Amino acid sequence: MLIGVIADDFTGASDIAVTLAKGLPGEGGLHTTQYLGVPQQPALSDVEAGVIALKSRSLPADQAVQQSLEACEWLLAQGCEQIVFKYCSTFDSTDAGNIGPVLDALAQRLEAKRVVVCPAFPAMGRTVYQGNLFVHDRPLNESGMAHHPLTPMKDADIRRLLARQATTPVSHIGWQQVVQGSEALAARLQASDSDAAELVVIDALSDRDLTVIGIAAAGSRLISGGSGIALALPHNMIKAGKAQGNRAALPRVEGATAILVGSCSGATRGQIDEHQKQHAVLALDIQDVMHERVTADDIVQFILTQQHACPLVYSSGDPDSVQQAQQQFGQHNISRRLDQLFGDAARKLVYEAGIQRLVVGGGETSGAVVSALALGSLQVGEEIDPGVPALFAQRTVPLALALKSGNFGRNDFFAHALQVLAGA
Template identity: 65%
Template sequence: MLIGVIADDFTGASDIAVTLSKGLEGEGGLRTTQYLGVPSVQADASVEAGVIALKSRSLPVEEAVAQSLAACRWLQEQGCEQIIFKYCSTFDSTDEGNIGPVTDALAAHLEAQSVVMCPAFPAMGRTLYQGHLFVHDKPLNESGMQHHPLTPMTDADLRRVLARQSQNRVGHIAWQTVSAGSEAVQAALVAQAEEGRVLVIVDAISNDDLTIIGSACRGAVLVTGGSGIARALPHNFIADGRAQGQRAGVPQVSGAEAILVGSCSGATRGQIAEHEKQHPVLMIDVKEVLSGATGPQQLVDFIQAHQGQAPLVYSSGDPETVRQLQQEYGREKIAEALDTLFGQTARQLVAEGVRRLVVGGGETSGAVVSALDLDALTIGQEIDTGVPAMVSGGERPIALALKSGNFGGRDFFARALKTL
């Protein structure tokens, strides 16, 4: 294994996994496997990039750090020469963490002198300029992310955000330096290290910028960012003759289907509305879930009654509705109830024969794959930007697509099932 990734949620893990598997256009990437939690056994010798999916984004800091370090140690045991800490392209975190504390811990463990931090993902409209993160044409704190139920982002200046989280000094490499090429970025990283700035925010507004940064990270023991940061990292190993480059692909899986959605992002709400035009959709009332009136059986019954029609069940709501429910019942209580509901529903569906499963939302995806107790997933073709088809092992494989809230086109759900 050459590259190891520690991802702080399950959809983000599949996002960066497909980026590593895809590599640069015309060249191909690395043979990539996604692990659901820290494995207890050694990796297959054929794996060139291993992605460990954690559900650590919203955990208490101490737990997130401990899990991330455990993942790092396992990846090192597999021979990984470069570790990537993958977080969301909207830098989802609070003033307490977890991005800063986890990066601090990994940097100390790996003895990294300067660490690139670049959440930019231009293909999805996330760009970083003068240290400020933008979502399309809006600063992060005006993009809707300021209303996120778990990690509201109220400051677009990532230098300030990171400084509130980290025990290390925070540096910055401006786009003007990035545009000068990889050697300029390497020199700037050395200069930042000499000034004692361990964590370095690096601007990027295009895929070309990410390619330059990736080249500058050749030999770096630790790199952090969104999935875009991995765009050119396979090339470093391919150019050195350490890997051959490959095209991702997994077989399609036949069988019953289900779509489970727990994201409340604007993009996901639009996708649900589009799906509802031609397919059966069931909205979950959160109050009924909390009271026990709605449970897994009701969701399973709906999905089984509409097999062959791409049935979808969801708990999404507009930000104001979500906010009112959180004020009334508590954020943690609602999140736990919905995670339990979706996890139990997925487990029952699979037990009753469902073999194609599309999940929307990072927290929901984590709950589902944890409940299914899957060990590893092979990464296949990209369904939509940042969302691959994935297949589990065993005699009765399950095909999965795990979609982050803001990812995918309007017709994503139906198209994902067709791809699977």
């Protein structure tokens, strides 16, 4: 294994996994496997990039650090030359962590000196300029992320955010330096009078900028960012003669379908609205969920009886309704109950009802579902939409999945994803 990734949620892991699997245009990527938690056995010998999906984004910081270090140790044992810490392109975290504390711990473990920090994902409108994170034309804190139920983002300045979270000093390299090219940027990253670790926030406005950064960081033991930070990493390994850039063909899966959605993002709500114009949709009322008037069996029954209509079950809502529910029941109580409900439903759908194509919306919901399914590892297939790959579980009965972050995907994503998983 050449490159090891530690991702702080499951959809983010899928996002960077497909980036590594496809590589730069015309070159090909790396043979990539996504692991659902830290594996208990060695990787297969042909895996060139391993992505460990943790559910650590919303954990207490000390637990996130512990899990991340465990993942790091396993990846190093597989021979990884470079470790990537992958977080959301909207830098989802709080002043207590978890991005800063994890970077502190990984930098110390790997004895990394200057650690790239770049959450930019231009394909989804996320860019970094003068150290500030933008979502399209809005600073992060004006993009709607200030109302996120778990990690409200109320500051766009990545330097300030990191300084409040991390003990490692934070510096910045502006876009004007990035456009001078990889050689100049690499020299800038290597030039320092101190051997102390440093977190270096780097601007990026385009995929070209991310490619420049990735090439400049070819020799770095630790880098961090959104999935775009990995764009050029396969190129580095191919250029060094350590990888061939070939990808194995993966299966297409037909069969029964289910869509489970737990994201409250504006993009996801729009996708649900679009889906219900032609397909079957069931909304879960949070009052019914919290008072256990709706069960996993209810979800399974709806999915199975509506197979002709691409059935989708969701728990979502606008910011006001979400806030009211949190005030009544508590944010973590709601999250815990929904995770259990969707996890139980997924397990019944796959192992009892024979569902073979499963699409999940929302990072927390995706984590709950794949944890409940205990699949171990997933092969990474083609990209369904930017940041969302087709995933395949190696089991007797084929299972294809798509795990979508809340803000990702085209307007008709859910039906489109089912078609791609079937090879249409």
